[in-house]
Amino acid sequence: MRRFDERRLLVATHNAGKLAEMRALLAPYDVEVTGAAAAGLVEPAETESTFVGNARIKARAAAEATGLPVLADDSGICIDALDGAPGVYTADWAETGNGRDFGMAMARAWRELEAISAPMPRTAQFRCTLVLMWPDGHDEVFEGVLPGQVVWPPRGEEGHGYDPIFQPDGHDVTLGQMPPELKNSLSHRARAVAAMIEGVFA
Template sequence: MAAGRRRLDPGRLVIATHNRGKLAEIAALVGPLGFDPVAASDLGLPEPEETGDSFEANAALKALAAATAVSLPALADDSGLCVAALGGQPGIHSARWAGSDRDFARAMRNIEERLQQKGATGPDARRACFVAVLALAWPDGHVETVRGEVHGTLVWPPRGSAGFGYDPMFLPDGESRTFGEMSAAEKHGWSPGDPERPGLSHRARAFAALVEACLAG
């Protein structure tokens, strides 16, 4: 375990998200380590307003809100797509770009239209980064955060129907398929028994860092 970090033993763990895609991904990661994941929505917890100015701040406030509400450890994710040509947007507002109805097809079109307006047509002009920050909170208010990133290029039109969010337009470096064309196992294929291969996705990389920092003995 990383020096100075608090360790969490297996047990019931609140997954502080109402996003069913994120919930499935995170539950699949924590389950094999002996944790019993329960969704914040299943506990009747509201979604707190994300008022932070960074991925770390928003992940922490979501985890803390859940942990203190039900007196259980809670794990929250804040993630997004950062497009270099758009000054890092949509960034922490990635979900908001999809609107209240979570229409990511519309959000992807919005990004593409803005790139076209800037004349960003070549691969070098379409660089982007997926960021995921995981925050682990205890009921006493202690919080640990870790970050995972994956860099790539945005393609158009979107390709694939797997995954969720902006996955169909994100082509990770060194790959020939978008995240939208990959299975969950391909995208998140991380195992605690294989620390040298932390997984391809930003969330899998963040989770590998969390295991090293707080979940490993």
């Protein structure tokens, strides 16, 4: 596994919530973290059917455009009773043609669970795959999984995406109700980043 000795890292996301989360997680490692929007990058089409495939698309496009090492993630919520949906289509469920509406996406997830009378608890996992790619094309892959259940109605104003309907195992509140420090310590992204730090930073 290749050690990461660079001082700059571009995180290939336009999602301000994800960028802030990644900055917080990498703060102890003296790495300057910038986002895709600040670099003027356009989001590439995510045409793969797996998290790792889509993460590689984003990492490669950003590395080729900037010459910087890039960290890209693809992540989503996988609901067991829906055969793992929305999965890689987690963000697509929120697309409206005029921006993303995660309230609509959360409602769809619950509506589909109700339609099949899915038993309680409605188990799910947040999954995150990270691809860390160097400008020469070498990459390392790291994964994180946060198990829990989908609940209704949405609870909490913190976080982003589907956080208000996801209650992690061992907790009685949703990610949307947790302060950022707590969420960042246990999220699927935090677990993937922890694996990355152990693998290439530590």
